[in-house]
Amino acid sequence: MQMDRRQFVRAMMTGGTALAAAPLLESCCGAGVAGKEARDPPADLLPGLDRYRTEILFFASLAPSGHNVQPWVVRIEDADRWVVGADASRRLPAVDPQNRELMLSIGAFTENLALAASASGYEAEIEVLAGSTFDADLLQVRLQVAEPRDYPLQRLSSRRTLRGGYSNVELRRDDVSALSEPLADRALFIPPSSPQAAYLRETAVESFRAQTWRDDAQEELAEWVRFDDDAVFAHRDGLTMASMEISGIAACFVRLFADDVMSKNFREQGIKKTAKLAGQGGGWLVVTSADDSVAELIETGRRWQRMNLLLHELGIAAHPMSQMLEEEPWRGELADQLELTGMPQFILRVGYVDDYPDPVSPRRPVSWFVRR
Template identity: 50%
Template sequence: MIKRRDFLKQLFAAGAVLGGGTLTGACSGITRADLPEDNTSEQSPPMLDPTGRHILYYASLAPSGHNSQPWRVRIEAATTWIVEANGDRRLPCVDPDNRELLLSIGAFAENLFLAAGALGRHADIEVIANSSHDRDILRVVLRSGQANGDPLNLLATRRTVKHGHLPKEISANDVAALSHQAGGGLFYFPRTSSHAACIRDAAVESFRIQAARDDAQRELVHWLRLKNRDAMHHRDGLTPEGMEIRGMANWFVRHFVSPDDFMKTDFRRKGVDVTAQLAREGGGWMVMTSSGDNVADLIGTGRRFQRMALAARARNIGIHPMTQVLEEKTGRSAIAGNHNRHFFPQFVLRVGYLDHYPKPVSLRRPVEWFVTS
């Protein structure tokens, strides 16, 4: 009988674990489509009407580091909400200053704004935090309005895409469209440019450095949801589907791999190898900057990113944030050295056209789980 360790080595050799794999025919794990939007076992706060609940559901489809979903919403009145940073969902090892947390809450705010407009409400959103470690971040006031179109399908189908980026440069028209949605501060470096090579190398080296850090790897392990029962219990974090582990590798990881296995040298090394492979794929790199780094700047940049990401979804362009390059000092220096000192890099993104845009699979907590009164 083949030993578990030897089987893992075979998966490594095949490039299956962490890399997606090509084996097929195994049952899949839990995806977003398998879980209902509503959580009938719990009731929403009485001041949250069905429209408000739908708005918050679409807001929660925003991206976040490790899919930690670091937002909480306090219902102060039927039309007044406070968006909080949930301290239990911070990533202190890789995001000690809450930079990425605030960017995620900015993306949440943009989804909220767009969903409100689509559902006949207008959302006035005010930044009320003074420090990146404040609990209360935004005040949202809803007013009656007129439905202004239907971006809900884009909100529901946008996702991070790691695999399948085609080696075709992004067209000038598409770059201009994405930059327009981003409100400026978006720089594209085609795959064959020297700048792209610099970013690629910095991204891989930063991933290697971070993978060697026990604290950062342990933080990642905390958010792994490898078993179906864990995915259903938490409805957040990183599932095998979210990490794009497919086929037989997916089945094996869900049944025989524990999160602690990701602390082992072989798993870390494989992660670096897969990252190096992915970094060579796609149509190039984009860097999104802000003109400052205070709370309002970060919230605003998160909102700009989400508008750009939705425009990319509409154009069948995959986006893969390579966050480690801005989390490690070596990567930050490499990226910042290519920009004016008055601009702050906030996102480093590998981008590429896709033959097929895959369905979203990352899980989301029911609204009732992150709303308080």
């Protein structure tokens, strides 16, 4: 059980010394680490689906999504024909008004689904149904029996977004090639010593600052921040203290004294942290697409996820810093500043990391997003 603010202050006052308060601090800071427990594989089968098919949907749900909204919904037409759509209640209109990021997240979900299917002896044939990023039905999946592919599914369950602790050593050429391979001509590596990297470091902070002080964007974020374990387990989505990499005493104080996302304190802490992170890393990886059609955005999300799944084994982390793609003037000027030929879809800060902790971001159970 978590202490509330009043109980904490009272305990500090009556406890006197920091030593006396230590167990109290521990009880308060120990919470908020939920994650692993809130992303468990399905215990029950979905009606009409066997274990393989239920697990394919579970693996799909381990995909990344903006603010961890998990915008997917799956309609089971029959055991081998599913329609993947967008859950309109999980849109982020303030930061993603065109559903661009929603399409990229659906792409990542689709890639996980196809990989999990192939490892289970199915080919997932994907047909894009939507003509607009606002359509409810986005794509159809048909499962066909195929030779099982030897793909390590543990890559899907151990992938996570990791933002802190990057080395400043430039990414080696062979690692850049390995990461670029699934992205083909959609990837551009920007070395940390280049003028473009200096531009990105500054832009990451300035665009984050602009968004943080935009009240509609901050109100939208507030809906997805889960401050304690009760909220994590009730929603099993959104951004938790652990997934935002706020831990220990810092998590305790954020939860007790800055648990209002709209407060000056919360906003300033976020800007400070972003400035620190933007200075870390071994370069930037820009992911582009040829256009912003539904099919192209989904394909870009799929390829980006294929790249994400290589990161852990290479000891590399990648942090999407999306505010510069969401806020003007940066959104409009970025392609020119970086001399891109395609349209930028992800700006990733990348770097070597010594420690790769397990994923902590919660996931909704399969039965919450599957309809019949």
